[in-house]
Amino acid sequence: MTPAPDAPTAAVTVVGLGADGWAGLPDASRTALRAAQVLIGGPRQLDLLPPECTGQRVAWPSPLRPAVPGLLAAHAGRRIAVLASGDPMFYGIGRALAEETGDLRVLPHPSSVSYAAARLGWPLEEVEVVTLVGRPAARLAAALHHGRRLLVLSADATTPGEVASLLRDRGFGPSRMRVLEQLGGDRERTTDEATADDWPGAEQPGDPLNIVAVECRRAPDALRLGAVPGLPDEAYEHDGQLTKRHVRAATLGVLAPAPGELLWDIGGGSGSIAVEWMRTHPSCRAVTVERDPARAERITRNADRLGVPGLRVVTGAAPAVLAELPPPDAVFIGGGLTAPGLLDACWEALPGGGRLVANTVTLESEALLADAHRRHGGELVRLAVAHAVPVGGFTGWRQAMPVTQWAVRKTLDTSSGADR
Numbered sequence: 001m002t003p004a005p006d007a008p009t010a011a012v013t014v015v016g017l018g019a020d021g022w023a024g025l026p027d028a029s030r031t032a033l034r035a036a037q038v039l040i041g042g043p044r045q046l047d048l049l050p051p052e053c054t055g056q057r058v059a060w061p062s063p064l065r066p067a068v069p070g071l072l073a074a075h076a077g078r079r080i081a082v083l084a085s086g087d088p089m090f091y092g093i094g095r096a097l098a099e100e101t102g103d104l105r106v107l108p109h110p111s112s113v114s115y116a117a118a119r120l121g122w123p124l125e126e127v128e129v130v131t132l133v134g135r136p137a138a139r140l141a142a143a144l145h146h147g148r149r150l151l152v153l154s155a156d157a158t159t160p161g162e163v164a165s166l167l168r169d170r171g172f173g174p175s176r177m178r179v180l181e182q183l184g185g186d187r188e189r190t191t192d193e194a195t196a197d198d199w200p201g202a203e204q205p206g207d208p209l210n211i212v213a214v215e216c217r218r219a220p221d222a223l224r225l226g227a228v229p230g231l232p233d234e235a236y237e238h239d240g241q242l243t244k245r246h247v248r249a250a251t252l253g254v255l256a257p258a259p260g261e262l263l264w265d266i267g268g269g270s271g272s273i274a275v276e277w278m279r280t281h282p283s284c285r286a287v288t289v290e291r292d293p294a295r296a297e298r299i300t301r302n303a304d305r306l307g308v309p310g311l312r313v314v315t316g317a318a319p320a321v322l323a324e325l326p327p328p329d330a331v332f333i334g335g336g337l338t339a340p341g342l343l344d345a346c347w348e349a350l351p352g353g354g355r356l357v358a359n360t361v362t363l364e365s366e367a368l369l370a371d372a373h374r375r376h377g378g379e380l381v382r383l384a385v386a387h388a389v390p391v392g393g394f395t396g397w398r399q400a401m402p403v404t405q406w407a408v409r410k411t412l413d414t415s416s417g418a419d420r
Helices: 027-035 065-074 093-100 112-120 137-143 159-169 245-255 272-279 293-305 342-349 363-376
Strands: 012-017 038-041 056-059 080-085 104-107 127-131 149-153 176-181 210-215 262-266 285-290 312-315 330-333 355-360 379-383 386-391 394-399 403-409
Touching: 012 027, 012 093, 027 080, 027 104, 065 093, 080 093, 093 104, 112 127, 112 149, 112 176, 112 210, 127 137, 137 149, 137 159, 137 293, 159 176, 159 210, 245 272, 245 330, 245 355, 245 379, 245 403, 262 272, 262 342, 272 285, 272 293, 285 293, 293 312, 330 342, 342 355, 342 363, 355 363, 363 379, 363 403
Parallel strands: 012 080, 012 104, 038 056, 038 080, 127 149, 262 285, 262 330, 285 312, 330 355
Antiparallel strands: 149 210, 176 210, 355 403, 379 403, 386 394
């Protein structure tokens, strides 16, 4: 017989708590907490439980994530209840526990996001949620688009000031902000609306348990950044080593990023390919390899400013540093093609189904791509872009250097089981 969904059969039960604590819990959650032999949670959460919850109380250590396997092992065979804020499976501890044990039962509570949308009258499906809990504030920049509504999960009381500062710095000072504190509890409060331009500094006092609501408004003179590859060249700090806008858009089109995939960007230059790969989806990852330390630092600044601070920058020469990198789903080679063994090393690193794209403007590298095309197939194209410029009192075309591009997908030879 299959037990009822709320039957306490799992070794680990995760209980979502709101700011209203024990009073806001349904009967199933209260029953699980009373029955638990071990209660694991943050000090604030454990303090919300009444004496009738008699299990051993264990506070999470810091850092939390590495401690999960050890705590579960230390209390194996006992009934464990883990306390979480709101919905444990929404940026909560539920994910880490699910990765460690298949014997898991989750009893969610409404999340702060659900409460905030209800208080503001915002349809939740039209709101983008960005968490800054344990993450850099710079990642918010990728979500900034005029007219969009954002709910920002705060790390502490200083987060609203950091959000306002970032909005001003990225040209979104006119955006309207409100802070919602202690949602669902007796001390719930929503601040008056103000623009980021007028927001108090980061030292402004407030409750650490808060969420920031932002209605994005771009300043009239701010550079407009779209949601698809091909950002304006002016969006990047560079020294001339930059894959230009039209070629960049075409390159990302054949690289075809998908959620969760990892890109190797070899010869990063200004990092534009890796940055725009990561901007296509929050779960996209990238490693850029650049041998020039000054350019590597510049890539880091570009990634931070454009909302993808998670871009990993490796300073070193390819192919020597490639052996240290995790296997890629796609590889882009924008520089260093003539380095001995580079192209073959990138090809060998790709799994079946992986994509490789290489761009060049020199005859020497073009010969290498022609040979690779002969050996591995794919598509060899030449990209030419011309811009209209003044010619005396008239207008003519100025041709940019043509770019030769090789794009290929590595297939699996089913007859031999080998990649080719």
